[in-house]
Structure formats: structure tokens, C-alpha cells
Amino acid sequence: MDRAAHHGLYGVDAHTMAVVDAAVPPDAVVRLPPRQSPPKPQTAAAPEGNGTPPDRPAPARRTGRQTAALVVLGILGGLFAFLALAFTVFGADDPETSTGEWAALAGFLWAVTALLAWPAVRILRGTRRT
Incomplete structure (x- = not known):
């Protein structure tokens, strides 16, 4: 697992991720193929200056x-x-x-x-x- 991607994506540092990885039993791990491109981190978008909610397009x-x-x-x-x-x-x-x-x-x-x-x-x- 690419721990650097987890830190940027989920805000979990490498040490904490290593502790979590060590605590998971090997038979509970699901191996996935590597991603082609890492997903962009989701951030809470602030409302636009005109008060339009971020999920609604501007009029x-x-x-x-x-x-x-x-x-x-x-x-x-x-x-x-x-x-x-x-x-x-x-x-x-x-x-x-x-x-x-x-x-x-x-x-x-x-x-x-x-x-x-x-x-x-x-x-x-x-x-x-x-």
C-alpha cells in the first residue's frame, strides 16, 4: 500500500497507517490492483460569493x-x-x-x-x- 497517498488523501500520517496495517489480520486484507491515478482529496467547498450552495450550479x-x-x-x-x-x-x-x-x-x-x-x-x- 502506498502510505504517502494515504497521508495526502485522508490526512493519516505514515506511522498511524503502519499501526493500522499491523492490527489488521492478514486474512482480512483485500488486495486490489494499483490505481491508475490517485483520486483527488475531497474538501468541504465553501459557498460561492453570491450565496449559491456548492452543489448547485450558478444561475x-x-x-x-x-x-x-x-x-x-x-x-x-x-x-x-x-x-x-x-x-x-x-x-x-x-x-x-x-x-x-x-x-x-x-x-x-x-x-x-x-x-x-x-x-x-x-x-x-x-x-x-x-
Whole structure:
């Protein structure tokens, strides 16, 4: 076994590795062919400067089409959010609308709002401005 590789790879000095090797019974040792190239030591990667976790790739730059989609989805989502809020607050007092109709229409408006906001959130989370 190449003890120098163990020291660099696992941080175990040669003396400690010799003690471990001596403590292992010979019939428990599994002989492997030598490696072609030693693996690179794994280190704990620090988060990037922008706060992105190391296992997640940095967001791609936002395209013009994605920016236009954000504007359209933002305007439509804001409009439907306003309608949903207005109907939720003031629609319950309408004497011509039953409680079930009011709840169904309010739920529908909030669902449309969520369906418009979801792609915008996905674009925002997956891209960066510059």
C-alpha cells in the first residue's frame, strides 16, 4: 500500500497507517490492483460569493425572452391578484352570490394567480439579472 497517498488523501500520517496495517489480520486484507491515478482529496467547498450552495450550479444569465415573460407574467399575475383580493374581500357581501359560488370564484381567481406566478418564480430562481 502506498502510505504517502494515504497521508495526502485522508490526512493519516505514515506511522498511524503502519499501526493500522499491523492490527489488521492478514486474512482480512483485500488486495486490489494499483490505481491508475490517485483520486483527488475531497474538501468541504465553501459557498460561492453570491450565496449559491456548492452543489448547485450558478444561475444562468437571463435572456431577453425570459425578461419579457417576467414582465407579462408579473402584470397579469398582479392584475389577477388584485381581482382575487378584491373579490375575496368584497364579494362575500354580494346578496346575489351564494357562499359556495363566492368561494369557488375566489378560489378560481387565486388559482389563476398562482398559475401565473409559478413560471415567473421559476425564471427568477433559475436565472440572474446580469
